Amino acid sequence: MLRYLPFLLVLALWIYSFIDCLNTPEEEVRGLPKVVWVIVILLFGEVLVGPIAWLVAGKVGRGPTRGVTPSEWHSDRRPQYVAPDDNPEFLNSLKAEPAPSKNVKDEALLKDWEADLRRREEELRRREAGEESES
Numbered sequence: 057m058l059r060y061l062p063f064l065l066v067l068a069l070w071i072y073s074f075i076d077c078l079n080t081p082e083e084e085v086r087g088l089p090k091v092v093w094v095i096v097i098l099l100f101g102e103v104l105v106g107p108i109a110w111l112v113a114g115k116v117g118r119g120p121t122r123g124v125t126p127s128e129w130h131s132d133r134r135p136q137y138v139a140p141d142d143n144p145e146f147l148n149s150l151k152a153e154p155a156p157s158k159n160v161k162d163e164a165l166l167k168d169w170e171a172d173l174r175r176r177e178e179e180l181r182r183r184e185a186g187e188e189s190e191s
Contacts (some may be wrong), residue, residue, distance in 0.1 A: 066104060073097050073107030077114070134137045 100106030
């Protein structure tokens with residue numbers, strides 16, 4: 057099994073370089089045209105000259121983007137959230153709502169629930185009184 061490892065590593069580097077070359081935009085390729093780099097990678101991939109040449113000389117190296125670690129990189133791109141009580145848009149939307157009509161609806165609903173509750177309590181008392189008188 058160990059004797060296949062060098063072959064698999066060469067194959068992996070070959071495939072990686074080929075796909076990387078195909079996915080790299082034309083303006084980031086240096087030295088030769090992109091088509092020539094693909095041919096070089098395919099022709100000289102077995103001896104590792106093509107893939108290593110692509111990785112060393114064919115692709116424009118990019119430096120780290122602003123943050124050094126992934127967490128720093130992501131912290132620059134996170135949306136900034138504001139608490140509702142600090143958000144003026146949210147506070148203005150509360151003022152814009154017609155509060156009296158909402159309160160009137162809520163109070164009417166509450167009165168209906170209270171009336172229903174009183175009716176059920178009264179019905180329950182009558183049943184209990186009726187059961188006691190029958191016993």
